[in-house]
Amino acid sequence: MSLIGLQKKLQYEFNNKELLELALVHKSSNNSLNNERLEFLGDTILNSVISQYLFEKFPHEKEGLLTRMRSHLVKGETLTNKANEIGLIDFIRLSKGTANLSENRKHSILEGSIESIIGAVFLDSSWSGAHDLILHLFEKELSAIESNQEFRDSKTELQELLQSKKSELPKYVTKESTNGFESSIKLGNKSYEGYGNSKRQAEIAVAKVALDNLKSNND
Numbered sequence: 001m002s003l004i005g006l007q008k009k010l011q012y013e014f015n016n017k018e019l020l021e022l023a024l025v026h027k028s029s030n031n032s033l034n035n036e037r038l039e040f041l042g043d044t045i046l047n048s049v050i051s052q053y054l055f056e057k058f059p060h061e062k063e064g065l066l067t068r069m070r071s072h073l074v075k076g077e078t079l080t081n082k083a084n085e086i087g088l089i090d091f092i093r094l095s096k097g098t099a100n101l102s103e104n105r106k107h108s109i110l111e112g113s114i115e116s117i118i119g120a121v122f123l124d125s126s127w128s129g130a131h132d133l134i135l136h137l138f139e140k141e142l143s144a145i146e147s148n149q150e151f152r153d154s155k156t157e158l159q160e161l162l163q164s165k166k167s168e169l170p171k172y173v174t175k176e177s178t179n180g181f182e183s184s185i186k187l188g189n190k191s192y193e194g195y196g197n198s199k200r201q202a203e204i205a206v207a208k209v210a211l212d213n214l215k216s217n218n219d
Contacts, residue, residue: 009086010117011136014124023120026109028095028178035116039197042119045127046074049134053142061147068151073141075153076111076201077208082137083110098179107205108180108197154208161214162187170210172203185210 003020007013014020019038027034050073054066061069072078083089089106092113098106114137122130135142152160162169170185177195183202184193187210194206 003091006086006088006091010121010133012121012125012129012133014120016124019120019124020117023116024091024113025093026095026098026113026179028098029093035113038116038119038123039112040115040119041122042115042117042130045122045130046115046118046134049131050074050138050142053135054145057142058147065147065151069145069147069149071153072149072151073138073145076107076196076205078138078141079111079114080107083114088113101179104193105179105195108195108201111197111201112180153204154211155204158207158211158214161211170207172206174199174202187214 023035023038025034027036050070054069058066088110092109118130118134121133159169170187172183172185174181174183180195180197181199181202182193182195183206184191185206192206192210194202194209196202196205
């Protein structure tokens with residue numbers, strides 16, 4: 001598919017189109033020349049821009065709350081939603097085997113690709129260019145965030161729910177996989193799986209799957 005449409009959705013036009021193309025190459029497609037380095041760079045820039053935004057928007061809040069707010073904004077689920085909003089999966093170069101994975105298995109790929117695009121924009125322009133891209137992508141979330149919200153990840157929420165029911169806490173079995181990390185837990189006679197770019201993200205992902213299931217059964 002043409003990258004012109006993607007650039008319109010990003011509201012950014014690349015000077016060096018090769019950077020954008022590289023940002024969309026998953027390691028399953030090319031093990032030696034892919035977007036992993038750009039992803040590393042983009043992750044750092046994303047956290048820095050969000051940190052600066054929160055620091056300036058909430059001048060009287062303490063470090064602990066700002067950290068939880070940032071984690072809430074840059075969590076894997078939000079990045080996956082951003083990727084889906086711009087139809088990013090249609091542009092990512094994947095191996096045939098990876099392309100056939102279920103949508104849940106592709107979440108870590110989408111998260112990483114959003115970060116790699118941020119890294120590519122930074123190299124293509126400047127800090128200002130990456131800054132503006134991030135504020136555009138996260139405009140809805142940033143405008144809605146308030147300091148009186150609760151900022152718990154799914155793993156913490158699941159633990160608190162099970163403790164309130166005096167249920168046994170899950171044991172997370174997490175291992176590295178081809179596309180990041182995969183984690184599984186068992187609650188009663190049901191097993192759940194989740195995936196992420198890091199061990200922490202995978203465990204939060206599987207906790208969310210279990211949490212959603214428990215909540216739906218209680219409705």
